[in-house]
Amino acid sequence: MTNCPNCLNQFSGNYCNNCGQKKIVGRLTTKIVFTDFVEAVFLFDFKLFKTILDLIVKPAKLVKSYLNGKHKSYFPPFKLFLFSLTAYLIIFHFFGDDMLKYRSDLFDDGNEAFDEELQLTALMKKNLNIYFFLLIPILSFFISKFYRNLNYNYAEILIFTLYIIGISLLLSSLFITLGQITPIFFIIQTVIQLCYLVYAISRFTNSKSLLSIIKTLIVIILSYSTLAIIIATSVVTYFVYLIDS
Numbered sequence: 001m002t003n004c005p006n007c008l009n010q011f012s013g014n015y016c017n018n019c020g021q022k023k024i025v026g027r028l029t030t031k032i033v034f035t036d037f038v039e040a041v042f043l044f045d046f047k048l049f050k051t052i053l054d055l056i057v058k059p060a061k062l063v064k065s066y067l068n069g070k071h072k073s074y075f076p077p078f079k080l081f082l083f084s085l086t087a088y089l090i091i092f093h094f095f096g097d098d099m100l101k102y103r104s105d106l107f108d109d110g111n112e113a114f115d116e117e118l119q120l121t122a123l124m125k126k127n128l129n130i131y132f133f134l135l136i137p138i139l140s141f142f143i144s145k146f147y148r149n150l151n152y153n154y155a156e157i158l159i160f161t162l163y164i165i166g167i168s169l170l171l172s173s174l175f176i177t178l179g180q181i182t183p184i185f186f187i188i189q190t191v192i193q194l195c196y197l198v199y200a201i202s203r204f205t206n207s208k209s210l211l212s213i214i215k216t217l218i219v220i221i222l223s224y225s226t227l228a229i230i231i232a233t234s235v236v237t238y239f240v241y242l243i244d245s
């Protein structure tokens with residue numbers, strides 16, 4: 001038996017059964033510090049890399065095994081979402097304007113942009129992270145309502161949504177960066193994202209027929225429309241408040 005120096009619990013084996021701290025033998029050595037460092041860096045990277053790859057190739061399988069209790073092998077859902085969101089915001093900070101400009105040029109009506117339009121874009125860019133946070137519960141809500149015979153509760157669907165929105169943000173970051181080579185990637189980005197979401201949700205909900213794929217598309221469109229309505233309402237409220245004060 002060993003006394004855990006962290007929580008004072010008595011345990012046998014290599015890890016404390018109460019707090020999980022690793023058993024410490026003797027004093028710290030350079031070798032232990034170095035091994036810890038290598039493990040922390042590479043185990044983290046390997047887990048993250050494997051989770052991302054599995055989520056792209058077989059999203060439903062990974063999430064189902066995670067929901068069945070296999071946690072240690074995968075990078076946790078909320079952390080993956082935060083990691084992806086951070087990556088996306090950094091990429092967007094550098095290349096987002098190029099994409100927005102390319103898109104607005106595509107639908108250009110020949111008129112100069114209004115001052116309000118520029119203000120609006122700036123405001124929306126500032127709140128980009130909030131929008132992605134909102135998308136998680138909204139998309140989960142529509143999945144839970146549209147697939148009533150799904151064996152997962154709302155909390156479990158949230159885990160799935162965190163994972164797939166995380167991946168869709170990473171795919172998006174990749175293609176926005178590729179857009180620096182040729183702007184066609186800005187368009188491909190949207191298509192890839194949509195295809196991935198349809199693929200992941202169809203797999204997760206065991207939908208195989210064409211009709212159920214259309215249903216998946218409706219779920220995605222409804223989620224994004226709801227988000228758009230929330231954004232529009234908050235922006236209008238903001239501007240009304242701004243004019244009033």
Ligand SMILES: [Zn+2]
Pocket residue numbers: 004005006007008009016017018019020021
């Ligand atoms: Zn302990």
